[in-house]
Amino acid sequence: MLERDRSSGVGSKRHGSSLVLKRHRSNSLEQLPHDVVELILQRLPVKFLLRFKSERQFICRRQSRGSDVLFVYPESDSAAPCMRIVFGSSIICTVRFPTSGSMICHGSCDGLLCLYCVYTPSFLINPATRGRQSFPLSSIQQLIVERYNKGEFDLSSPKLGFGKDKFSGTYKPVWLYNSSDFGLDNVTTCEVFDFSTNAWRYVFPACSYRILAYQKPVYLDGSLYWFSECEETKVLSFDLHTETFQVLCKAPFAHVCDPYSVTMCVLDDRLCVSEKNWPTQVIWSFDSSGGGNQTWKKM
Numbered sequence: 001m002l003e004r005d006r007s008s009g010v011g012s013k014r015h016g017s018s019l020v021l022k023r024h025r026s027n028s029l030e031q032l033p034h035d036v037v038e039l040i041l042q043r044l045p046v047k048f049l050l051r052f053k054s055e056r057q058f059i060c061r062r063q064s065r066g067s068d069v070l071f072v073y074p075e076s077d078s079a080a081p082c083m084r085i086v087f088g089s090s091i092i093c094t095v096r097f098p099t100s101g102s103m104i105c106h107g108s109c110d111g112l113l114c115l116y117c118v119y120t121p122s123f124l125i126n127p128a129t130r131g132r133q134s135f136p137l138s139s140i141q142q143l144i145v146e147r148y149n150k151g152e153f154d155l156s157s158p159k160l161g162f163g164k165d166k167f168s169g170t171y172k173p174v175w176l177y178n179s180s181d182f183g184l185d186n187v188t189t190c191e192v193f194d195f196s197t198n199a200w201r202y203v204f205p206a207c208s209y210r211i212l213a214y215q216k217p218v219y220l221d222g223s224l225y226w227f228s229e230c231e232e233t234k235v236l237s238f239d240l241h242t243e244t245f246q247v248l249c250k251a252p253f254a255h256v257c258d259p260y261s262v263t264m265c266v267l268d269d270r271l272c273v274s275e276k277n278w279p280t281q282v283i284w285s286f287d288s289s290g291g292g293n294q295t296w297k298k299m
Helices: 002-008 010-031 034-042 046-063 139-149
Strands: 071-074 082-087 090-096 113-117 120-126 131-135 160-164 171-178 188-194 199-202 218-220 223-227 234-239 244-250 262-267 270-277 280-290 293-298
Touching: 113 160, 139 188, 160 218, 160 223, 171 223, 218 262, 218 270, 223 262, 244 293
Parallel strands: none
Antiparallel strands: 071 082, 082 090, 113 120, 120 131, 160 171, 171 188, 188 199, 218 223, 223 234, 234 244, 262 270, 270 280, 280 293
């Protein structure tokens, strides 16, 4: 077929025309009149325009090193349970919940927030586009619901972690909880949600240390972090790509007597921990720039 086109000159004309079109596209696309661009944009679906706008805003915030999400706070004067999500000094979104017990995972990931409750389905929300996606109850949530239905309310309340596998780009909610608190045999139990299958799965082996149950896991650079509950407090990490646990280092303070006195967070793209010892509060920043020489620096 190609030979017949060449013999009649059709093939060469088509080839030449395609080159002209490619050159025309590359050279003239940016020179379209503004009124033509406006007419094109008017015909696009609104969701694509919102997505483009939110992506541009996200890139600008990242370049300016501004906070993606400054804070989230409950709105008490509303008839239905809701939270206000704030960027800087402006309220960007109001999110309503099916129950007043909803909580938010520590921090945001690429501008996404993960909201959860121990006895209702959790969901992701994009405050910029107001889009949301729910995901079902995990095994630990179902177990807690069963215990609640039996009148057992004196239960530990696990905290959900949320982050991104920085190699595959997939987002992963993670439950890590002390097994004995729920009548299970192993030290800890880990559940990871897979959005591709819309199902939770267990990770084996889980962490070999009990964790501080009151602390929210913190996400940074492809990993989630917890404090250990042992004689000498350690910082534990979970790689969201390999789905393996390891001891990152010892915490810069001794055994934690009061779990509410210690905090883990991210400051200036570094993992930081804080200990409140009235009337002072000390913050340390983890420095791994020296390769194997990992140290804590007091801020």
